Amino acid sequence: MDMQPTISVRRSYPAPSAVLALLKPVTWFPPMWAYACGAISVGGANGRWFEVGLGIVLAGPLLCGTSQAINDWFDRHVDAINEPDRVIPSGRMPGRWGLWISCVGSVLSLAVAAVLGPWVLAAATLGLLLAWGYSMPPFRFKLNGWIGNGAVGFSYETLPWITAACASLGTLAPGPVIAVALLYGLGAHGIMTINDFKAIEGDRQMGVASLPVQLGTRRAAQVTGFVMLSAQLGVIALLLLWGQILAAGVVLLLCALQVLAIPRFLRKPVEYAVWYSGVGVGLYVTGMMITAFALQSVIM
Numbered sequence: 001m002d003m004q005p006t007i008s009v010r011r012s013y014p015a016p017s018a019v020l021a022l023l024k025p026v027t028w029f030p031p032m033w034a035y036a037c038g039a040i041s042v043g044g045a046n047g048r049w050f051e052v053g054l055g056i057v058l059a060g061p062l063l064c065g066t067s068q069a070i071n072d073w074f075d076r077h078v079d080a081i082n083e084p085d086r087v088i089p090s091g092r093m094p095g096r097w098g099l100w101i102s103c104v105g106s107v108l109s110l111a112v113a114a115v116l117g118p119w120v121l122a123a124a125t126l127g128l129l130l131a132w133g134y135s136m137p138p139f140r141f142k143l144n145g146w147i148g149n150g151a152v153g154f155s156y157e158t159l160p161w162i163t164a165a166c167a168s169l170g171t172l173a174p175g176p177v178i179a180v181a182l183l184y185g186l187g188a189h190g191i192m193t194i195n196d197f198k199a200i201e202g203d204r205q206m207g208v209a210s211l212p213v214q215l216g217t218r219r220a221a222q223v224t225g226f227v228m229l230s231a232q233l234g235v236i237a238l239l240l241l242w243g244q245i246l247a248a249g250v251v252l253l254l255c256a257l258q259v260l261a262i263p264r265f266l267r268k269p270v271e272y273a274v275w276y277s278g279v280g281v282g283l284y285v286t287g288m289m290i291t292a293f294a295l296q297s298v299i300m
Contacts, residue, residue, distance in 0.1 A: 011235030020206040022072055022101060023065035030191075031160040033285055034184070035059040037292035038164030041177050043300060046168050051116055055167040058112050059160040063124060067131035067155065073098035074135035082202030106132075119166040119173075127159045145211035145220075149192035156192075157288075158185030174299045175243065180235055183289055189233025190224040191281050197221075197273035199282075213267070221269035223278075225262045228284055229255055235291055247294035251287040258283050 035056055045052040070078065072088050076098070080089040087093045087290075106128050112126035130151045132138040142148035159180035165173035173181075196203070196210035198216065204209045213219040232255050239248035240275060258280050265276040 012094060014087075014093045014097050018087050019101065021087040022093055022098060023061065023071050023105075024068040025061075025065075027068055028060035030156045030188075030285075031064045032060040032183075034157045034160040034288065035164040037167045038161035038173070038177070038181065040179070040289070040300075041161070041292040041295035042165045042168050042173065043296050044168065048168055048170060051167045052164065054112060055078060055116055055120065055164055058116070058120075058124065059163065060110060060246045061141045062109040062112060063127050063131075063160075066102060066109055066128070067134075068255070069098060069102040070131050071135045073102055074140075075080050075142075076101060077210065078199070078206045079162060081115070081205055082199045116163075116167050117170060119171070120163050123159045123163045123166070127155045130155050136258070142208060144209050145193065145196060146186065147212060149189045149196075149211070150186075151188075152192045153188030154185045155186075157188040158182055161185075176238070176294055176298050179238060180291055180295060181235045182237075184233045184291075186234075187228045190227035190231075191277075193220060194226075194273050194277045194281070197270050200270070215230050216265060217269040221262075221273075225258070226278075227264070228280065229258060232284065232287055235287070239291065239294055242298045243293075244294040244297065247290055250290050254283045254287045254290075267298050297298065 039052055039055075072086065072093075076088040081088045084090065086100050109128060110121065130141075134141045134148055134151050141151045158181045162173050162186065165177045165181075171288055176224075193211050196212050197220070199208075199210070200212050201215070202286065203213050209211040211223060214220075215223065232251060236248045236251050236255070239245075255292055261276060261279045261283075265272045265280070
């Protein structure tokens with residue numbers, strides 16, 4: 001009896017689950033949270049519900065999702081060492097689909113931003129430039145942890161906050177809102193550094209000078225805590241200047257709780273990075289929302 005050979009057919013296009021994995025929905029929370037803070041800080045939607053809702057889509061699935069696709073495409077060689085199960089090195093995202101999705105996401109993001117007005121378009125354009133510059137040669141901001149983490153923190157916290165305020169008001173965000181958004185984006189540099197503790201070996205091999213690689217794990221952990229706390233202390237100072245005593249006190253209490261958590265993180269930074277991310281970052285973003293509500297009284 002003749003046996004027909006079994007022919008294995010390799011996919012030439014990604015499955016929907018692979019596309020979703022590339023866009024990493026779990027990473028959409030930080031910019032969407034910052035966006036919510038931005039809308040609240042200027043009093044909510046102000047009747048512009050369509051614009052604010054569309055802006056949430058822009059901040060999360062479009063801009064953040066696209067930035068994840070860009071990063072995974074240009075980091076596929078590093079991920080093959082650090083995280084070989086990721087969607088591109090594992091082969092679930094075949095060929096150059098990761099690049100095509102990055103390009104389509106960029107164009108779609110700009111189109112949506114244009115609908116929301118010139119200030120939102122300007123913010124989205126800057127965010128996309130930072131996203132491509134972070135990962136793409138010859139720029140590769142991520143090769144230096146000081147520059148790369150700053151770019152991501154600005155994109156994930158400052159820009160969504162300002163974008164939401166602009167979408168809610170239909171004009172440029174007020175000065176106090178921009179000042180607070182800048183400070184929280186600065187502090188997010190520390191949040192981004194926490195993620196670098198899981199990829200130290202691959203970063204060393206591929207020449208990525210993350211802060212744990214440059215400074216060692218303990219000093220990088222110290223910088224992480226210092227940067228996050230310094231930004232929040234700046235916010236507290238502004239809240240006191242604007243007469244928001246209660247909000248300043250609550251944010252100060254949240255900072256004190258972070259200080260209590262830092263020693264454990266410093267003892268074993270690699271082992272406790274995920275733990276500190278849950279505790280320290282949770283307290284950080286809670287302070288963001290409290291500050292957002294306090295800003296309503298400042299600008300109105």
